[in-house]
Amino acid sequence: MADEDENRLNAKFLGWLKRNGGAKHLTTCEKKLRHLGLEVDSTIGLWGQDKITIVFSRGDKVVWLKDIEWADEWAKMHDVEVPHHAQTQYMFTKEELR
């Protein structure tokens, strides 16, 4: 995973949070960030608080994804929205190029 682009890793984290209902305890998010090889301290603060923020739930810190549309765009841009294999489509067949 170390070879992956950091933006794609960020997209994976946002996608993970979104598919977990848009909110997760901070401690769990920290575990996931470490799993992805991202910096725990800096990642959540990368984006504005109107996008993703830390709030409280029953006394515990929770990371809340506020702007779901914005997270959708990240996922689409880095192709992590729906599970699939990366694909290459060729414009011509070898026969057409002959």
Next chain:
Amino acid sequence: MSSPGRKELPKSIEVVLDKPFDGLLGDTAELRVLQEIVADPHSNYTHRELMDLTGLSDPSVRRGIRVLIDHGIIRNMSSARRSPLYRANLDSKKLTALTFLSYASLDDRSGSASMDDAVRHYCGRRDPYIDFLELPGVKTEGKMMVDGVRVYMSRATAKRLGEVLQEVLKKASRDGRPKKRRVSP
């Protein structure tokens, strides 16, 4: 009791916090492992990592993994028997359907349109693009590195470009050997 000024999670989210698929199917160990895989199907997972991420015990994770393997949702990518490495089976339609379910749960609660968006993305072909690669590339640390530029375009543009290229190639083929021409960037 919340302190004044302290931002609290909305109640509508709090009731489903940490519940796999918003609690729709219950909250078992199997579902927790499944939710973790669905939430990030593009990563690899060791047994220990799944325990850490789900907060489940060793036997619970083992049970969850067995169910997911039986259903073809994950695969063990490692040949070393004692250190399995699990990865989502990206060909599994159940995995895709469950991804849509996770979006549907979020959308019903928040009014977002993630599922519609994802279904469109899944059903529709992706935007066409052309890669311009600077071959042959350079070998760096055992890997072949090739610089390149990817140009995305609309389908209409791609179709027109394809037609033009086909005309050019056909003409070159009719006229004999295609001429080599130096093209400046």
